[in-house]
Amino acid sequence: MEIIFYGAGKWGREALERYKRRGSARGTLKGFADSKKTGDYCGYPIIPIAEADGQKDCVVITIQQPMIAGMVYNQLKRAGMERIYWFLNREEKEGEQGDFLEEECRDLSDFGPCVLPKVEMHIADHCNLNCKGCTHFSPVFEKELPDFEERMHDVALLKEKMPHIMLFSILGGEPFLNPEIGRYAAAIRALLPDTQIQIVTNGLLIPQLDGEILNTIREQGVVIQISEYRPTYRIRGRIQEKLDEYGVMYQIQPYEAKQKFIRPLSLSAHSRHPHACISDQCVNIWNGKIARCPTLMYIDRFNAAFDKSLPNEGILSLEDCPKGTELLALLERDVPLCRHCVRFETEWESCGGRPDVADFAGDD
Numbered sequence: 001m002e003i004i005f006y007g008a009g010k011w012g013r014e015a016l017e018r019y020k021r022r023g024s025a026r027g028t029l030k031g032f033a034d035s036k037k038t039g040d041y042c043g044y045p046i047i048p049i050a051e052a053d054g055q056k057d058c059v060v061i062t063i064q065q066p067m068i069a070g071m072v073y074n075q076l077k078r079a080g081m082e083r084i085y086w087f088l089n090r091e092e093k094e095g096e097q098g099d100f101l102e103e104e105c106r107d108l109s110d111f112g113p114c115v116l117p118k119v120e121m122h123i124a125d126h127c128n129l130n131c132k133g134c135t136h137f138s139p140v141f142e143k144e145l146p147d148f149e150e151r152m153h154d155v156a157l158l159k160e161k162m163p164h165i166m167l168f169s170i171l172g173g174e175p176f177l178n179p180e181i182g183r184y185a186a187a188i189r190a191l192l193p194d195t196q197i198q199i200v201t202n203g204l205l206i207p208q209l210d211g212e213i214l215n216t217i218r219e220q221g222v223v224i225q226i227s228e229y230r231p232t233y234r235i236r237g238r239i240q241e242k243l244d245e246y247g248v249m250y251q252i253q254p255y256e257a258k259q260k261f262i263r264p265l266s267l268s269a270h271s272r273h274p275h276a277c278i279s280d281q282c283v284n285i286w287n288g289k290i291a292r293c294p295t296l297m298y299i300d301r302f303n304a305a306f307d308k309s310l311p312n313e314g315i316l317s318l319e320d321c322p323k324g325t326e327l328l329a330l331l332e333r334d335v336p337l338c339r340h341c342v343r344f345e346t347e348w349e350s351c352g353g354r355p356d357v358a359d360f361a362g363d364d
Helices: 010-022 066-078 100-104 148-161 181-191 211-219 230-234 236-245 299-306 324-332 336-340
Strands: 002-006 028-033 058-061 083-087 105-107 116-124 165-172 196-201 223-227 250-253 260-266 283-286 289-291 341-347
Touching: 002 010, 010 028, 010 083, 010 100, 058 066, 066 083, 066 116, 066 165, 100 105, 116 148, 148 181, 148 283, 165 181, 181 196, 181 211, 230 236, 236 250, 289 324, 336 341
Parallel strands: 002 028, 002 058, 058 083, 116 165, 116 283, 165 196, 196 223, 223 250
Antiparallel strands: 083 105, 260 341, 283 289
């Protein structure tokens, strides 16, 4: 078997470096594939997918953005590729060994022709950081935890509608505020054995975590995705030390990327700020519902907190919504709230104890 890396860019180069250090008993690297590039990359040929052998070659998608990776997956399936993997790009630990495909990638080969690239689920709606501009409006939620069985019922309903999911994110709010997080990780893994599962966190609670929770997260193959805000940056060393102690896989979104934040909404549908999909179709499930993004899913909480009436059309019932490609089409469709979504950069700050409408939306 020969291996082809799809994506002749930054993450393709990173995958190549990991492959060189680890190697794979399953095959040797044949080259790269890319929809926009030809020639060579990193000393390897860029191969048109049409020239790949669907039964013998293996393609590793190195693209990290789930929506684009999902599109590439569909393209590869249509081209007849049978062996498809997704490069995880987790934080590499010094001296790690093991097969590249086994340790650094998620096997998507048994997925069907219709996949949901990414879905998110809160296990805590509130947060310990309360960022201004939070697209999940966590600062306006009460400090209450959801019922475990109800949340897992949502996951089971979703699996009935979309059996194959590339990435499942456990988040909030701050997910480590829920002491049952290990139980969630194990239950979601049982329902979605082939899905890449991650916990998205600001990381502040990690140094104090019980070792049993971290052991469960490691055993379930769950990756911790850390958004490195300024408070996180100050204790980065302690966070990494704790995760390394328990052998947990993790990724860190660098501090520099969080210097600026985005205030995601305008109260006007005709803002002077450029329209933008900040959440990039981060599909959410919550309380028996599914929506194309968190801003839409939680807009009713925003409206109630600030006595506003931004549109909430497009939130679907998980019980009654269609399945497969029909559901994907609905989730990709613009909704009235999209006219209020803008890109307005602002300095990162915490709301403190009294969030204001201006923390999330401009009046223009």
